[in-house]
Amino acid sequence: xxxxxxxxxxxxxxxxxxxxxxxxxxxxxxxxxxxxxxxxxxxxxxxxxxxxxxxxxxxxxxxxxxxxxxxxxxxxxxxxxxxxxxxxxxxxxxxxxxxxxxxxxxxxxxxxxxxxxxxxxxxxxxxxxxxxxxxxxxxxxxxxxxxxxxxxxxxxxxxxxxxxxxxxxxxxxxxxxxxxxxxxxxxxxxxxxxxxxxxxxxxxxxxxxxxxxxxxxxxxxxxxxxxxxxxxxxxxxxxxxxxxxxxxxxxxxx
Amino acid sequence: xxxxxxxxxxxxxxxxxxxxxxxxxxxxxxxxxxxxxxxxxxxxxxxxxxxxxxxxxxxxxxxxxxxxxxxxxxxxxxxxxxxxxxxxxxxxxxxxxxxxxxxxxxxxxxxxxxxxxxxxxxxxxxxxxxxxxxxxxxxxxxxxxxxxxxxxxxxxxxxxxxxxxxxxxxxxxxxxxxxxxxxxxxxxxxxxxxxxxxxxxxxxxxxxxxxxxxxxxxxxxxxxxxxxxxxxxxxxxxxxxxxxxxxxxxxxxxxxxxxxxxxxxxxx
Numbered sequence: 163x164x165x166x167x168x169x170x171x172x173x174x175x176x177x178x179x180x181x182x183x184x185x186x187x188x189x190x191x192x193x194x195x196x197x198x199x200x201x202x203x204x205x206x207x208x209x210x211x212x213x214x215x216x217x218x219x220x221x222x223x224x225x226x227x228x229x230x231x232x233x234x235x236x237x238x239x240x241x242x243x244x245x246x247x248x249x250x251x252x253x254x255x256x257x258x259x260x261x262x263x264x265x266x267x268x269x270x271x272x273x274x275x276x277x278x279x280x281x282x283x284x285x286x287x288x289x290x291x292x293x294x295x296x297x298x299x300x301x302x303x304x305x306x307x308x309x310x311x312x313x314x315x316x317x318x319x320x321x322x323x324x325x326x327x328x329x330x331x332x333x334x335x336x337x338x339x340x341x342x343x344x345x346x347x348x349x350x351x352x353x354x355x356x357x358x359x360x361x362x363x364x365x366x367x368x369x370x371x372x373x374x375x376x377x378x379x380x381x382x383x384x385x386x387x388x389x390x391x392x393x394x395x396x397x398x399x400x401x402x403x404x405x406x407x408x409x410x411x412x413x414x415x416x
Numbered sequence: 417x418x419x420x421x422x423x424x425x426x427x428x429x430x431x432x433x434x435x436x437x438x439x440x441x442x443x444x445x446x447x448x449x450x451x452x453x454x455x456x457x458x459x460x461x462x463x464x465x466x467x468x469x470x471x472x473x474x475x476x477x478x479x480x481x482x483x484x485x486x487x488x489x490x491x492x493x494x495x496x497x498x499x500x501x502x503x504x505x506x507x508x509x510x511x512x513x514x515x516x517x518x519x520x521x522x523x524x525x526x527x528x529x530x531x532x533x534x535x536x537x538x539x540x541x542x543x544x545x546x547x548x549x550x551x552x553x554x555x556x557x558x559x560x561x562x563x564x565x566x567x568x569x570x571x572x573x574x575x576x577x578x579x580x581x582x583x584x585x586x587x588x589x590x591x592x593x594x595x596x597x598x599x600x601x602x603x604x605x606x607x608x609x610x611x612x613x614x615x616x617x618x619x620x621x622x623x624x625x626x627x628x629x630x631x632x633x634x635x636x637x638x639x640x641x642x643x644x645x646x647x648x649x650x651x652x653x654x655x656x657x658x659x660x661x662x663x664x665x666x667x668x669x670x671x672x673x674x675x676x677x678x679x680x681x682x683x684x
Contacts, residue, residue, distance in 0.1 A: 315504075315506070315508060316508070316510070318474060319504070319508050319510075319521075321474055322472055322474060322501070322502045323498070323501070323521055323522035323569075323573070324498060324522065324524075324525050324526075325521075325524070325525065330525070334521070334524070335510075338510070338512045338513075339510075339512075341512070414511060414512040414513075414553055416555065
């Protein structure tokens with residue numbers, strides 16, 4: 163049986179877990195249990211981070227990656243959710259695209275990197291493309307199933323009150339009714355987007371991912387971990403900020 | 417009856433969901449006159465709601481003609497009203513809209529300014545006694561209140577014909593009775609033409625000026641109708657019970673027992 167914990171108790175336990183995690187890690191490295199060449203000690207991360215900040219690499223990497231991330235997220239989310247909504251509403255389009263979707267869906271974002279280089283070169287556009295693709299599918303499926311789940315009786319209501327046209331149904335019924343599902347897709351996409359930033363920058367487009375690759379080729383494991391944590395922090399911030407958007411859009415929900 | 421008094425009509429309407437192989441309804445003719453309160457009475461699943469949707473313009477009859485003031489899709493962009501409006505059994509409010517904005521749903525797209533829409537929606541809410549609840553969300557309302565909002569939403573478009581699909585069927589008996597009384601009051605205030613679908617004989621007799629029975633089948637058809645002449649809608653009066661017996665016979669497809677015979681048996 164699981165015990166129901168209060169909010170502060172859960173927060174406290176979560177922090178304790180983190181402290182324990184870093185404590186054990188530090189102890190393992192200090193005691194020689196983990197080879198320090200392979201795993202950096204947590205205590206070395208602070209100095210490594212300061213070095214990166216002083217050189218201006220850290221700030222620049224974040225700015226570059228944010229640029230790819232936000233643009234890729236925007237394009238992938240809008241196109242994915244948009245096509246998902248259309249397919250959810252239009253049976254003909256849905257059937258027409260079903261085969262194509264099944265074909266392309268399993269292709270991971272990383273597999274598009276060769277084409278990204280070929281089409282866009284080592285540029286922001288290439289990285290943006292890879293991020294957009296990985297975000298696209300999440301939003302496509304979330305929006306698609308959200309729209310398919312709209313109560314058909316609401317369409318009848320729309321028709322009875324003069325909103326039976328495609329645009330009427332879209333604006334008055336489909337968008338608000340499927341908003342919870344679409345927002346869930348956007349939120350999952352926020353996380354997926356950060357994950358694919360590394361893939362998108364693997365091939366040399368400057369940013370956090372590229373900086374990690376450089377550091378790892380120099381065996382500067384502490385720098386790699388600094389950027390891992392940076393990405394975790396950026397994800398936490400975007401997810402936190404999106405929480406406000408979500409709460410505002412779905413303010414009618416309990 | 418002049419054409420101006422006719423709000424809607426069905427002539428020899430038949431409806432089939434499979435292109436004519438099996439009919440749900442057939443040979444249905446019905447004319448609704450301005451100001452009438454017609455109860456469409458019949459057993460569950462007989463096709464009453466389907467007939468209502470044909471009148472609403474949500475379904476097209478397989479055969480026969482529909483007539484009356486223009487159907488669901490109103491012609492002209494300048495109009496400030498809709499010819500028909502519907503109240504659903506499940507209220508069918510939009511959970512993301514406040515009560516006021518739910519009522520305004522049917523006004524959107526009409527030739528009205530924003531403030532006119534708000535004023536009209538508020539008037540409708542006042543009519544159903546929910547003027548203080550306009551900012552609440554539907555999930556904060558009771559079942560009866562939700563259905564009142566559904567009624568307000570239909571009234572606010574100022575329809576020639578108000579179609580009600582068992583609107584009180586899902587409510588508890590106490591709420592139901594109070595809403596029936598309220599609907600009577602609203603009907604007397606607004607003089608709307610109402611077609612009220614129900615499977616409850618007592619409800620039909622409480623509310624209507626005319627009861628039309630849809631039964632038999634499939635395909636179902638109109639098996640009889642009674643124009644009610646009762647000053648008091650009290651179920652304990654002999655007149656009420658006589659009407660009820662006649663309606664029961666019509667639903668069962670038996671011959672009309674007539675008024676007199678029942679009078680005598682009821683007195684014993």
